[in-house]
Amino acid sequence: MFRITETIRFCYGHRLMDYVGKCARLHGHNARVEVVLASPTLDRRGFVMDFDLLESTVRRWVDDTLDHRLFLRHDDPLVPVLEAQGEDFVVLDHNPTAEHFARQIFQHIHALGLPVVAVRFWETDTSVASFEP
Numbered sequence: 001m002f003r004i005t006e007t008i009r010f011c012y013g014h015r016l017m018d019y020v021g022k023c024a025r026l027h028g029h030n031a032r033v034e035v036v037l038a039s040p041t042l043d044r045r046g047f048v049m050d051f052d053l054l055e056s057t058v059r060r061w062v063d064d065t066l067d068h069r070l071f072l073r074h075d076d077p078l079v080p081v082l083e084a085q086g087e088d089f090v091v092l093d094h095n096p097t098a099e100h101f102a103r104q105i106f107q108h109i110h111a112l113g114l115p116v117v118a119v120r121f122w123e124t125d126t127s128v129a130s131f132e133p
Contacts, residue, residue: 003038003117004047006054010067014096017073026078032122033062033105037115049114061108071096098122098129106131 013028035058039048070089072079073096082089094100102121109116118132 001038001040002042002048003036004049004051004054005034005036006051006058008033008035008055008058008062010062012066012068013070015072015076015078016095016097017076018095029123031066031101033058033101034118034120034122035105035109035116036118036120038117039115054114057112057114058105058109062105065108066101066105098127099131102129102131106133 009030009032011028011030013026014023015026016023035054037048037054042048070082070087071092072082072089074091074093079089079091092100098121102119105121106116106119109119118130120128120130122128
């Protein structure tokens with residue numbers, strides 16, 4: 001099995017509801033996402049997928065969907081305040097955890113028809129969540 005991994009970095013903000021600790025406060029992260037593709041065969045050029053094409057495909061979606069965005073759970077008390085101020089943020093049905101981001105990114109890449117086998121979402125330099133079906 002051939003595997004390739006592309007790394008994308010971006011920034012985002014969030015806070016966690018029903019949580020006791022620092023992450024209960026509004027804060028931001030410099031995230032790193034590792035996208036792993038796998039294939040038993042290579043294309044005519046000898047690639048699982050061209051790194052540049054993979055990077056640009058994932059980067060475009062990350063920039064449009066995740067980068068420099070604030071993510072809050074639907075029942076966060078900040079939601080109505082930020083809405084009243086016309087602020088741009090994303091409301092989720094669940095806590096904006098690294099685990100959920102890993103799954104969301106995996107599902108998007110899979111829906112594009114790419115042979116993704118894993119997504120690792122580094123929330124910090126020492127904390128990583130992964131999603132593999």
